[in-house]
Amino acid sequence: MKPPGRIIPVIAILALLALMGGGVYYASLDNEDLESATIELTSVEILEVNSIENTATLIVTFTVTNPSDLTFTVPVITYELYANGNSIGSGVYSTEDVAMPGRAAFYPGTEIPLDNWFSLILTDKNQNEYNAIISGETMEYEASGILTVESAWSIVEPEFDTRN
Secondary structure (H helix, E strand, C coil): CCCCCCCCHHHHHHHHHHHHHHHHHHHHHHHHHHCEEEEEEEEEEEEECCCCEEEEEEEEEEEEEECCCCCCCEEEEEEEEEEEEEEEEEEEEEEECCHHHHCCCEECEEEEEEEEEEEEECCCCCCCHHHHCCCCCCEEEEEEEEEEEEEECECCCCECCCCC
């Protein structure tokens, strides 16, 4: 006896949905490993000061560590930068325009510094910090933001805060 013509497409659709559900479940297993990534603000250095436009370019270095057994990349770090406890602006480290195989690969147990250019613009709010930074005074830098961590199957965006 031949099965009715509608059963085969229904079985195929159900099988496809089960396969997709299995893929989503498998991808979610990586999330804990991705969320275990750590980030610290390693250094902030003056690259250039433009006294005409009242701007300074800083090099902000974050060190990202992979304590898990999973390899991942970091496409984006969005952050607020603080000098001596006061916000001096926000910045973004991004490699989103680079294909995943071209980004720095964080293999298990690795620690990689990531440099970002930060444009510091003199404002009424950050005038004291701006003047101290461009004059070379010792500053205590901190950052808070979101670290985007991506594997082949998953992406997570844990928040970080290096302020005490």
